Amino acid sequence: MPGDSMDKPNIVTCTAPVNIAVIKYWGKRNEELILPINSSLSVTLHQDQLKTTTTVATSRSFQEDRIWLNGKEEDITHPRLQSCLREIRRLTRKRRNDGVPCLDLSCLSHKVRICSVNNFPTAAGLASSAAGFACLVYTLAQVFGVEGELSGIARQGSGSACRSMYGGFVQWIMGNQDDGKDSLAQQVEPETHWPELRVLVLVASAERKPVGSTSGMQTSVETSCLLKHRAESVVPGRMAEMIEAVQKKDFPTFAELTMKDSNQFHATCLDTYPPIFYLNSVSHQIISLVHRYNGHYRDTRVAYTFDAGPNAVIFTLQQHVPEFVQVLKHFFPPETKREQFIKGLPVNHAALSEELKQTIGLEPMPKGIRYIISTKAGPGPCVVEDPTQHLLGSDGLPK
Ligand code: DP6
Known part of the structure; x- marks a missing residue:
């Protein structure tokens, strides 16, 4: 019935962040x-x-569930998407039964419309599934009026998504129960804890990654004894050391552990049979450059980490950003007429000494880096209050 308030959709829009692991899940x-x-x-x-x-709309008048990702309609029957929808509905019923007042339970039977966009190109090779599932679960929870621990649901969309449910420095505690109830994310320190810490995402190429994380890690579990050793004997100690380094804001320890853990993750990929290669020649050049830069100063000032793709993520302290960016520009001369080379937080200019260039002494690789996103640690998911920002109209279709 037109104008019937029962038919007015319930619409909520939220945002969620990307996260980058310094102790890897694999x-x-x-x-x-x-x-x-x-x-x-x-x-x-x-x-x-x-x-x-992500915008989620529910209405009695919607005939079917539908989802749009970055402007394209996708398959709503995707099993991980269905897991998240099922688990949020289950939690809503449970909270209701436990006596927590929430929205009218009738909305649980309504069909949902989901529309999601990233503000960064998929080509950046960043784990968009982590931000995507975190945002979906957070937004659904707002729509159904449930609060509290949601990382266990986001985890069922994509493992790394559980860590995007919190801001700052986040651990995903593996847990040991068979039902997974104790496999949850937890904030170690908030985003305000270490304001000097800076992050540079070096976008190396637009290539698609050859092997996805899900299937890659499956083959690693089946074939790599190095991965078994890593999980059982290396990571537990490293987690404790990393948490301490973060708490103390001890950059050299944080940086060394980050680089060693990235290297060990890529070593387990090489130990996988058949082997998986995520790094390319630009990645290898960045690794050499970072070690030579740190070597020049006899101080660990910069760290790299790589996920299931060739793009480096650099951690450093604010005071070293201008010079290190100049070093990157020198050894990876950018294509001049194209897009802006540095995006995100502004970077001041710095001079580069001949001596530093000489100690690094690598052959420049023109256009090896497409662009750099300069950023820092940030907060967890948030609700967007302004209704003009909704990605769906009241008809449940993308605007
Ligand atoms: C290399 O979370 O994408 O980025 O759980 O199968 O969805 P699924 O995998 P995903 O794996 C991320 C792997 C990684 C390391 C990390 O983020 O910890």
Whole structure:
């Protein structure tokens, strides 16, 4: 009935961040529930530079569930999407039964419309599934009026998504229960804890990654004994050391652990049979450059980490950003007429000494880096209050 308030959709829009692991998650002990073989730790990146925005609408008048991702309609029957929808509805019923007042339960039977966009190109090779599932779960929870622990649901969309449910420095505690109830994310320190810490995302190429994380880690679990050793004997100690380094804002320790953990993750990829290669020649050049830069100063000033793709993520302290960016520009001369080379937080100019160039002494690789996104640690998911920002109209279709 037109104008009937019962038919007016319930619409909520939220945003969620990307996170970058400094102790990597690689390998599941349960594929269905997405339970990892080791704990992991990440830094949530600032949403001013990198975020997913999701609108969810529910209405009695919608005939079917539908989803649009970055402007394209996608398959709503995707099993991980269905897991998140099912788990949020289950939690809503449970909270209601436990006596927590929430929205009218009738909305649980309504069909949902989901529309999601990233403010960064998929080509940036960043884990968009982490921000995407975190945003979906957070937004659904707002629509159904449930609060509290949601990382266990986001985890069932994509493992790394559970860490995007919090800002700052976040650990995903692997847990040991078979039902996964204790496999949850937890904030170690908020985003305000270490304001000097800076992040540079070096976008190396627009190539698609050859092997996706889900299937890659499956083969690693089946074939790599190095991965088993890593999960059982290396990560537990490293998690404790990393948490302490973060708490003390001890950059050299944080940086060294970050680089060693990235290298060990890529070593387990090489130990996978058949082997998986995520790094390319630009990645290798960045690794050499970072070690030579740190070597020049006899101080660990910069760290790199790589996920399941060739793009480097650099951690450093604010005071070193201008010079290090000049070093990158010198050894990876950018294509001049194209897009802006530095995006995000502004970077001041700095001079580059001949001596530093000489100690680094690498052959420049023109256009090896397409552009740099300069960012820092940031907050977890947020509700967008302004209704003009909704991605769906009241008809439940993308605007
Ligand atoms: C290399 O979370 O994408 O980025 O759980 O199968 O969805 P699924 O995998 P995903 O794996 C991320 C792997 C990584 C390391 C990390 O983020 O910890």
